[in-house]
Amino acid sequence: MAAEIIVDVTKTFPGRTSIRASFRYPVESSTVLILFGPSGSGKTTILRSVAGLEWPEEGTIQFVSRTWLDTASRITVPPQDRHIGYMAQDYALFPNYSVAGNIAYGLGDLTPAGRTARVQEMVELFHLTGLEEARPRELSGGQQQRVALARAVAPRPQLLLLDEPLSALDAPTRAQLRGELRGLLKQLSLPSIIVTHDWAEALTLGDVMAVMHEGTILQVGTPQEVFSRPANADVARVVGVETVVQGTLVDVREGLATVRVGDMSLTAVAAGNISSDVFVCIRAEDVTLEPAGAGLTSARNHLQGTVGAVASLGALARVTIDCGFPLVAVITRSALTELGLTIGTAVRASFKAGSVHLIPRR
Numbered sequence: 001m002a003a004e005i006i007v008d009v010t011k012t013f014p015g016r017t018s019i020r021a022s023f024r025y026p027v028e029s030s031t032v033l034i035l036f037g038p039s040g041s042g043k044t045t046i047l048r049s050v051a052g053l054e055w056p057e058e059g060t061i062q063f064v065s066r067t068w069l070d071t072a073s074r075i076t077v078p079p080q081d082r083h084i085g086y087m088a089q090d091y092a093l094f095p096n097y098s099v100a101g102n103i104a105y106g107l108g109d110l111t112p113a114g115r116t117a118r119v120q121e122m123v124e125l126f127h128l129t130g131l132e133e134a135r136p137r138e139l140s141g142g143q144q145q146r147v148a149l150a151r152a153v154a155p156r157p158q159l160l161l162l163d164e165p166l167s168a169l170d171a172p173t174r175a176q177l178r179g180e181l182r183g184l185l186k187q188l189s190l191p192s193i194i195v196t197h198d199w200a201e202a203l204t205l206g207d208v209m210a211v212m213h214e215g216t217i218l219q220v221g222t223p224q225e226v227f228s229r230p231a232n233a234d235v236a237r238v239v240g241v242e243t244v245v246q247g248t249l250v251d252v253r254e255g256l257a258t259v260r261v262g263d264m265s266l267t268a269v270a271a272g273n274i275s276s277d278v279f280v281c282i283r284a285e286d287v288t289l290e291p292a293g294a295g296l297t298s299a300r301n302h303l304q305g306t307v308g309a310v311a312s313l314g315a316l317a318r319v320t321i322d323c324g325f326p327l328v329a330v331i332t333r334s335a336l337t338e339l340g341l342t343i344g345t346a347v348r349a350s351f352k353a354g355s356v357h358l359i360p361r362r
């Protein structure tokens with residue numbers, strides 16, 4: 001049997017819609033699974049069920065060759081026997097413990113010397129040197145996040161569960177730690193499930209992504225696949241971004257980045273340190289469509305193309321333009337009619353440099 005985690009559970013809180021999740025994915029190659037969805041969609045409930053902190057009324061959870069939950073056979077493995085590292089959204093650090101004390105918390109099985117050595121190892125790995133005796137309230141948000149992560153991985157769990165690991169941080173810190181977290185997960189080579197509603201996080205960290213909405217998993221695929229080819233209108237609404245293509249950074253000058261996508265050249269705002277292999281992400285609502293020969297607007301990017309597909313989204317329409325790569329725009333139905341867009345129509349797509357988001361690609 002391939003080393004897999006298999007989850008198939010139903011959890012119902014009184015008076016609420018049931019939360020159901022069914023997915024499986026390989027854990028042998030330290031895969032990162034992203035649970036993606038808006039607030040209230042049931043992500044935390046599923047993560048806590050895997051951790052053994054929430055008990056689904058029905059279903060099974062299997063981790064490699066062990067059954068953690070099987071309601072039909074009344075198998076319920078308690079959290080401490082699952083050897084999981086769990087990090088809650090608010091970190092849940094012990095306020096009266098030092099950094100070292102927090103990290104040592106789950107290391108009761110080690111000898112005192114073993115414990116000291118492991119804490120030291122974690123302090124170095126998570127760049128916390130010098131802060132060993134500090135209390136959580138004396139730390140910045142980014143430092144608290146590192147302590148929480150160190151505490152979760154210190155006992156060498158077989159699975160790591162992170163609930164919105166970066167959401168408590170300000171935007172610049174979040175962007176920086178996103179890259180660091182990816183490096184750490186690779187270094188630890190630990191399979192993990194990460195809950196997030198941030199698409200940049202999903203693309204940076206995820207190997208596989210499951211989209212949740214109103215208690216149901218709507219689509220499972222690689223993040224790029226899900227963002228660029230949402231299975232239906234519900235997924236498209238939940239994930240928001242529609243064009244995700246692979247690109248290569250060519251040049252950065254005066255705050256603007258030039259990126260190659262196939263034969264096309266795009267201009268993006270250069271934010272932070274960008275690697276040369278990137279995902280180029282463009283939100284469908286940021287793309288404007290104009291007649292092929294119209295005067296140029298002030299937008300940085302103008303691409304000539306033809307309409308490849310049109311799908312109705314009620315009052316809106318989702319138009320895919322073939323312009324060297326598939327570019328998706330969402331426009332009103334009246335704009336669709338005014339522009340006379342049908343399959344094969346020549347059209348020009350425009351978008352600002354600030355609408356082109358570059359995400360490092362592994």
Ligand code: ADP
Nearest residue numbers: 013014016037038039040041042043044045046
């Ligand atoms: P997410 O993490 O995606 O924001 P949650 O799993 O926290 O979603 O919540 C999903 C739904 O379950 C929400 O409607 C929430 O109010 C409800 N819920 C979560 N935990 C409880 C609880 N302990 N008691 C009652 N309802 C809950």
Ligand code: MG
Nearest residue numbers: 040043044045
């Ligand atoms: Mg949550």
